[in-house]
Amino acid sequence: xxxxxxxxxxxxxxxxxxxxxxxxxxxxxxxxxxxxxxxxxxxxxxxxxxxxxxxxxxxxxxxxxxxxxxxxxxxxxxxxxxxxxxxxxxxxxxxxxxxxxxxxxxxxxxxxxxxxxxxxxxxxxxxxxxxxxxxxxxxxxxxx
Amino acid sequence: xxxxxxxxxxxxxxxxxxxxxxxxxxxxxxxxxxxxxxxxxxxxxxxxxxxxxxxxxxxxxxxxxxxxxxxxxxxxxxxxxxxxxxxxxxxxxxxxxxxxxxxxxxxxxxxxxxxxxxxxxxxxxxxxxxxxxxxxxxxxxxxxxxxxxxxxxxxxxxxxxxxxxxxxxxxxxxxxxxxxxxxxxxxxxxxxxxxxxxxxxxxxxxxxxxxxxxxxxxxxxxxxxxxxxxxxxxxxxxxxxxxxxxxxxxxxxxxxxxxxxxxxxxxxxxxxxxxxxxxxxxxxxxxxxxxxxxxxxxxxxxxxxxxxxxxxxxxxxxxxxxxxxxxxxxxxxxxxxxxxxxxxxxxxxxxxxxxxxxxxxxxxxxxxxxxxxxxxxxxxxxxxxxxxxxxxxxxxxxxxxxxxxxxxxxxxxxxxxxxxxxxxxxxxxxxxxxxxxxxxxxxxxxxxxxxxxxxxxxxxxxxxxxxxxxxxxxxxxxxxxxxxxxxxxxxxxxxxxxxxxxxxxxxxxxxxxxxxxxxxxxxxxxxxxxxxxxx
Numbered sequence: 148x149x150x151x152x153x154x155x156x157x158x159x160x161x162x163x164x165x166x167x168x169x170x171x172x173x174x175x176x177x178x179x180x181x182x183x184x185x186x187x188x189x190x191x192x193x194x195x196x197x198x199x200x201x202x203x204x205x206x207x208x209x210x211x212x213x214x215x216x217x218x219x220x221x222x223x224x225x226x227x228x229x230x231x232x233x234x235x236x237x238x239x240x241x242x243x244x245x246x247x248x249x250x251x252x253x254x255x256x257x258x259x260x261x262x263x264x265x266x267x268x269x270x271x272x273x274x275x276x277x278x279x280x281x282x283x284x285x286x287x288x289x290x291x
Numbered sequence: 292x293x294x295x296x297x298x299x300x301x302x303x304x305x306x307x308x309x310x311x312x313x314x315x316x317x318x319x320x321x322x323x324x325x326x327x328x329x330x331x332x333x334x335x336x337x338x339x340x341x342x343x344x345x346x347x348x349x350x351x352x353x354x355x356x357x358x359x360x361x362x363x364x365x366x367x368x369x370x371x372x373x374x375x376x377x378x379x380x381x382x383x384x385x386x387x388x389x390x391x392x393x394x395x396x397x398x399x400x401x402x403x404x405x406x407x408x409x410x411x412x413x414x415x416x417x418x419x420x421x422x423x424x425x426x427x428x429x430x431x432x433x434x435x436x437x438x439x440x441x442x443x444x445x446x447x448x449x450x451x452x453x454x455x456x457x458x459x460x461x462x463x464x465x466x467x468x469x470x471x472x473x474x475x476x477x478x479x480x481x482x483x484x485x486x487x488x489x490x491x492x493x494x495x496x497x498x499x500x501x502x503x504x505x506x507x508x509x510x511x512x513x514x515x516x517x518x519x520x521x522x523x524x525x526x527x528x529x530x531x532x533x534x535x536x537x538x539x540x541x542x543x544x545x546x547x548x549x550x551x552x553x554x555x556x557x558x559x560x561x562x563x564x565x566x567x568x569x570x571x572x573x574x575x576x577x578x579x580x581x582x583x584x585x586x587x588x589x590x591x592x593x594x595x596x597x598x599x600x601x602x603x604x605x606x607x608x609x610x611x612x613x614x615x616x617x618x619x620x621x622x623x624x625x626x627x628x629x630x631x632x633x634x635x636x637x638x639x640x641x642x643x644x645x646x647x648x649x650x651x652x653x654x655x656x657x658x659x660x661x662x663x664x665x666x667x668x669x670x671x672x673x674x675x676x677x678x679x680x681x682x683x684x685x686x687x688x689x690x691x692x693x694x695x696x697x698x699x700x701x702x703x704x705x706x707x708x709x710x711x712x713x714x715x716x717x718x719x720x721x722x723x724x725x726x727x728x729x730x731x732x733x734x735x736x737x738x739x740x741x742x743x744x745x746x747x748x749x750x751x752x753x754x755x756x757x758x759x760x761x762x763x764x765x766x767x768x769x770x771x772x773x774x775x776x777x778x779x780x781x782x783x784x785x786x787x788x789x790x791x792x793x794x795x796x797x798x799x800x801x802x803x804x805x806x807x808x809x810x811x812x813x814x815x816x817x818x819x820x821x822x823x824x825x826x
Binding site: 282 | 348444
């Protein structure tokens, strides 16, 4: 079985994702979302088509995205976003989905990576603000 | 078709196992009435919830979406909502949409039942707050409510079952904003346990109640009413999709035809039928139940079935703060409520009013994609900074306005769309009224003030939330006049006295608060009437 058109362009896709979310401040670059993005494309022909259109537009706009420097890549992506809003937006949103569910990113955000159950979150017990002012206004409802 | 025999006949057939159906089934079965409930969904196993998975948040927009048109599970039916700016949300399972709800649990207020008398708009209910008060209390005990008494926005309430959910830094910050303005606020009544209660565990503040609660701390009716209803003798049949309610030669309903989980057509005979399929599912079922006596749909001589659809139109106002607020932890839909602008003041330019429902902050993915406002964080080299300025630094204030009933807002049947059993799907036609628009605009402006008073440095707004049709109401409404309503003050259809409606369809007006507490109180009140008349 041949690889999907998108999987065959995973190197380009990874570069694009890294430009959408550059590494920095201890956070990984966007290509940590690559497997998620490919999985979404594999699960939906509509999503795959959007991503392919976005990549094609990037190719057409740059004639070789990999050759460009960081500034040029960002400017090129800006032009693609302007001309091909819907497919580009789909790619960005799925990148964010994959990126901000990745354990390395969640850990860097200060969250415990992994499922929210059974651990939950600890909330320090805090006194309620004084409700005396609210109560002192008397009934706020209309008798009926 | 597998015909139901005389021995299969039950006293009451309940259709739908959600908030209202569960309450009615429990109440009736506890009184010795033979009850069977048909539910098109299934039980949700605790381990099936996404909370146990690393990628839990991704499921909010796929298989755990609250939108049936997005989720598209086998037990869902499609809804044509192309002619509505608000998409209906629902879930088909034991527990119904309480599986997905945020469990914000305010009651309607006394004035909500007297809208015509007090404000000259819409209609009065044929029942009042005083009539429902014991049922509010009973329902609170069954569901388990976290909160505190003393709220001056309501007549005195009975003791809440557990203390309020924690306000955390976020709730306290917003409360201070309301205090600075001198406005009302109170910790939300929430159907979420903060202490163990009635065999259920306390909440661990994991956050995404909207994806369900895998530990049963949130009061979905699969963990509250249903275990008790089944113990009392009610029989619950899952993956049973009702096609039509059938009419006997005497003009009374005598059961329903449904498809079982294997797609076989079956019949369930019954002496009475209770519809609890939500404000879209119930009119859909009535309109699909045609007969020579009711060619336009069962109990629809008046032509009112499906009309007067009300949503709660939501505007979302989100403030961004400089300091971390802990908004990713704690029950997502609840912290505090303000009813400062709830009662009518015509100087505001609209009648009736609204509440502020202060929810938690944005979860990690929603912080990037913009959540219910959709303003995704910029990509590129500015991304990191822009994201950090938003994550854990937002408070969301939802403006939930009272929608007035209008006949042209309606549910009818789609001529082309159908579910997997070939049953015609519902079509929703809805226009936001000028009164609702003015109300939301007022709420947006006041929410901006409140967020600024709380210290927000920036505010973003969604003036009307499209995937915000959580509350489906009014489509088989209660009233004394058979020409302008579908059911009477006891929940019986004017046209067919052994056919009852108990879900959000019953609502004459929709108030400016979440409706489930009131829907369930009305359902229990109707059930008691059935018991009384049988005695």
